[in-house]
Amino acid sequence: MNQQAKIERVLHNAHLPGDPFFLEGGPVGVLLSHGYTATPAEVRLLAERLHAAGHTVAGLLLPGHGSTPAEMSRCTWRDWAEAVEVEVRLLKERCATVFVGGESMGALLALYTASRHPEIAGVLTYAPAMRIATHVVWASYLLSPFVPHVKKKPLELTNEYWQGYTVHPVRALRQLHRLQLAVRQVLPRVRQPLLIVQARLDTAIDPRGVKEVFQRAGSRFKEYHWMEDSGHALILDKEIEVVSILTLRFMGKVLEGSNLREAYGAKT
Numbered sequence: 001m002n003q004q005a006k007i008e009r010v011l012h013n014a015h016l017p018g019d020p021f022f023l024e025g026g027p028v029g030v031l032l033s034h035g036y037t038a039t040p041a042e043v044r045l046l047a048e049r050l051h052a053a054g055h056t057v058a059g060l061l062l063p064g065h066g067s068t069p070a071e072m073s074r075c076t077w078r079d080w081a082e083a084v085e086v087e088v089r090l091l092k093e094r095c096a097t098v099f100v101g102g103e104s105m106g107a108l109l110a111l112y113t114a115s116r117h118p119e120i121a122g123v124l125t126y127a128p129a130m131r132i133a134t135h136v137v138w139a140s141y142l143l144s145p146f147v148p149h150v151k152k153k154p155l156e157l158t159n160e161y162w163q164g165y166t167v168h169p170v171r172a173l174r175q176l177h178r179l180q181l182a183v184r185q186v187l188p189r190v191r192q193p194l195l196i197v198q199a200r201l202d203t204a205i206d207p208r209g210v211k212e213v214f215q216r217a218g219s220r221f222k223e224y225h226w227m228e229d230s231g232h233a234l235i236l237d238k239e240i241e242v243v244s245i246l247t248l249r250f251m252g253k254v255l256e257g258s259n260l261r262e263a264y265g266a267k268t
Helices: 003-010 041-052 069-073 077-094 105-116 134-143 170-189 207-216 240-264
Strands: 021-023 028-033 056-060 097-103 122-126 149-151 167-169 194-199 222-227
Touching: 021 041, 028 041, 028 077, 028 105, 028 240, 041 056, 041 097, 041 240, 056 077, 069 167, 069 170, 077 097, 077 105, 077 170, 097 105, 097 240, 105 122, 105 170, 122 240, 167 170, 170 207, 194 207, 194 240, 222 240
Parallel strands: 028 056, 028 097, 097 122, 122 194, 194 222
Antiparallel strands: 021 056, 149 167
16 A cells, blocks of 8 residues: 555544645735644635635645654644744744644644744634543553554544545654643743634533633733534535624724724833
8 A cells, every 4th residue: 555545544534635835925924733633624614704804724644644643643732832832923024923723633733832932913712622621631642552543433524625634643643742742831931912713612621621711821912712513524514604704803892992002102
């Protein structure tokens, strides 16, 4: 079996475009990061809507994703954070104003990056995976020496727009947990305007973690919205248009506030 065939076997919806992308637009840039085991296909629908509104939008492929679960198992959370860091620097060279965002684990990476870059204009988080089930965390530590991955449940692989691994790499779950711990420490340093969108039908993460992000982030301007009819991959679900409108309105408020501060010479 050749390498392409192997990748297609472990990728759900392998036919979808899952490569990194860069959509050239105006001076406001948005960097979007996909989640655990996914690819940039997870953020593409939202990216296209933001681009249609005139923004420059980039979607990166995190290390170890879009290839094989074994490759992902060799990565650490710092590898993922550094990949986002590199893309932020590149986008800042192109755009005067930069937002960072992401889905699930990608939302955590956006928060971590924002804590290190106070010049980032705002943070867009969708189903931030601050907490997952405790038994899953412990299982990842106990099983990792013996089991490389576990198959996902069929219900996890029903979205026609989602692309990613059909299994959970166990070692990578440990890295997700370590990323959660790292983000928890830096949340008070996230002072940019913060958007959180969460789905009522999300069974992948613990909603208490989403509440924790909202409460502990140092942002003075925060928005928290619930999607009543969407699952975990809410930026690929039936309420994507609502999510897009909320995102653009939030960005508009941030940009308007920034322009007012500049016009009146106020300190930021």
